[in-house]
Amino acid sequence: MWLDDKKVTQIEKNITSTMSRQNVPGLGVGIVSTDGLIYSKGFGVAKVEEKNPVTPDTVFRIASVSKVLTAVGVMQLVERGQIKLDRPVNEYLTSFKVHPRQPTDDPITTRHLLTHTSGLGELAPLSSYLKPGSFFGLGRIGKPLKPLGEFYGNRLRGDSPPGTKWAYANHGFAALGQLVADVTGRSFADAMLELQFEPLQMTRTDFLRRDRVMTDMAVGYNQRENQKPVWDFDIITMADGSLFTTVNDFAHFARAMINGGNGVIRSGSLGRMFKPYFQLDKRLPGMGLGYFLESRMRWGGHLVVSHDGAWLGFTSAFYAAPELGLAAYAFANTNAAAPIHIAYNIMRTLIDDDQSLFPQAAEENPAVWPDVVGTFRPTPGWNSNARLWYSYGSQFKIFIHEDQLWLKARYGSWSTPVQLEAADPQDSLAFTAERVPIIFRRNAAGQVDRLLIRFHEFLRV
Secondary structure, X not given: OOOOHHHHHHHHHHHHHHHHHHOOOEEEEEEEEOOEXXXXXXXXXXEXXXXXXXXXXXXXXXXXXXXXXXXXXXXXXXXXXOOOOOOXXXXXXXXXXXXXXXXXXXXXXXXXXXXOOOOOOOOOOHHHHOOOOOHHHEEOOOOOOOOHHHHHOOOEEOOOOOOOOOOOOHHHHHHHHHHHHHHHOOOHHHHHHHHHHOOOOOOOOEOOOOHHHOOOEOOOEOOOOOOOEOOOOEEOOOOOOOOEEOHHHHHHHHHHHHOOOOOOOOHHHHHHHOOOOEOOOOOOOEEOOOOEEOOHHHHOOOOOEEEEEEEOOEEEEEEEEOOOXXXXXXXXXXXXXXXXXXHHHHHHHHHOOOOOOOOOOOOOOHHHHHHHOXXXXXXXXXXXXXXXHHHHOOXXXXXXXXXXXXXXXXXXXXXXXEEOEEEEOOEEEEEXXXXXXXXXXEOOOOOEEEEEEOOEEEEEO
């Protein structure tokens, strides 16, 4: 139904050209329908030095795509009545506690952690990174990982009130992994074997380097021309990004996500996971329970959920259209963004939908440009703004030059000004910058005081 020879040719042409352009040594790709795996193939090499080819059974690290499996594990415990999403997570955590910014703030809940709205930010306390055996959250291969209770202590604290702001938080998902462990009375890795991998017959998947994933493991490489192997470490925080899996094995999980849970999780629970709990505008992505939710406007009204991941020498991406019964994913052994582009384009090809976010052209309206000119910075919170600092320098400047409206970031790819183009004929404050939606908002007094991009709100200063 979904694949024919023409689409396969189109997909593989895009894969090989993207790999060449981004200097990707090896890549594994899978496409899944409700019937099961309908396409699996390896491209390039898993080990450059030995010229070992990538196959659908090559083991990759899939980095932050791990989070969606962790989220499903949490929801399985919710189904069992062992966790309630809106109760304080500290009622269930016994190894350590997570704290809001101030004692007077609302407590951090499991839902906050699943939606990156806990107030936690990018970094753990500095003292955690400097402890013996926990060099910046990394563990040596073959050595026991430091327990999170020792790594964090009770010092994991947010810097914005829970529920008020979105900030991607690896440590929030690490806490969810510890939650699974504390509630089940097993290690997180063993609990996930019992909750998901064994029921789904995922025999080549694990959060630890155990025998099930130690053969045919890909080596991670830098993206530079010389393609040198990167240093290899384990991840102390585990639940946020340490999963090992193969294209063929991941297909079992992907099918469960589009096939009503396949007995591992109820379809109603998946429906809750695919609901937006944080979304600044319907034209921007939303945040479900562990999943990013693409704007339906971008996909012709279809529900598309996703997650991607990056780790030293590895990148991954997973897209699923649950209402259509379709999923696609790609794993690479380098830091290139190729898997994200490839998985996205596969979904576009399969759905056969060229719907853009703003299908109707909008005419430029220079009359509103003076309203948006100014400097915009994120809401307070140093740690919760860390990604914005190294992505944009945590600031946007909007200005008019040579009869055009421009956006300039303090740092990053947009430190060279990019043109803002009118995007929505129904909203003169909606623009795109290199196809990325930029939405301005007015306050009650009619003044433009906010800039929205993805999950982030920037305030005029």
